[in-house]
Amino acid sequence: MKRVVLISIFTIVSQFLWSQKVPYNVVFDITSGDTTDYQSLIRWIKGIYGSDSTARLEVVFYGQSLNMVLKDKSDVKDDIKELLDKKAVTLKVCGAAMKRHNIDKSQLLAGVEIVPDGIYEITTKQREGWGYIKVSH
Numbered sequence: 001m002k003r004v005v006l007i008s009i010f011t012i013v014s015q016f017l018w019s020q021k022v023p024y025n026v027v028f029d030i031t032s033g034d035t036t037d038y039q040s041l042i043r044w045i046k047g048i049y050g051s052d053s054t055a056r057l058e059v060v061f062y063g064q065s066l067n068m069v070l071k072d073k074s075d076v077k078d079d080i081k082e083l084l085d086k087k088a089v090t091l092k093v094c095g096a097a098m099k100r101h102n103i104d105k106s107q108l109l110a111g112v113e114i115v116p117d118g119i120y121e122i123t124t125k126q127r128e129g130w131g132y133i134k135v136s137h
Helices: 002-019 035-051 063-069 077-085 095-100 118-127
Strands: 025-030 056-061 090-094 113-115 131-134
Touching (some): 025 118, 056 118, 090 095, 090 118, 095 113, 113 118
Parallel strands (some): 025 131
């Protein structure tokens, strides 16, 4: 009888653990000023969000990638607006990079957030178990 109870408990607990969905969390790191990289990033985010709308996605911008999120320089502002409207992604810009490039927060597209340090943001997400993707070609 003990054996049957133990097997039953093991089976129930196993099914419960196996049925738990693992969160889909990814942080993207982009430093490039290349519009090909911008298009790749947008395509990846749309693909992930299209297959799992519960995915938590974040993009951290620094270096030359800041142009992607500037009102007067972005070639992909409509795509960014669409992603932000769907809540598909969080966009964060490195405050240190903004300072280095003399960029004011008023120059950013609506919905883009500022973090003090982009690398710190990325490593924090990795410590929290987020996947990491460097955007480049």
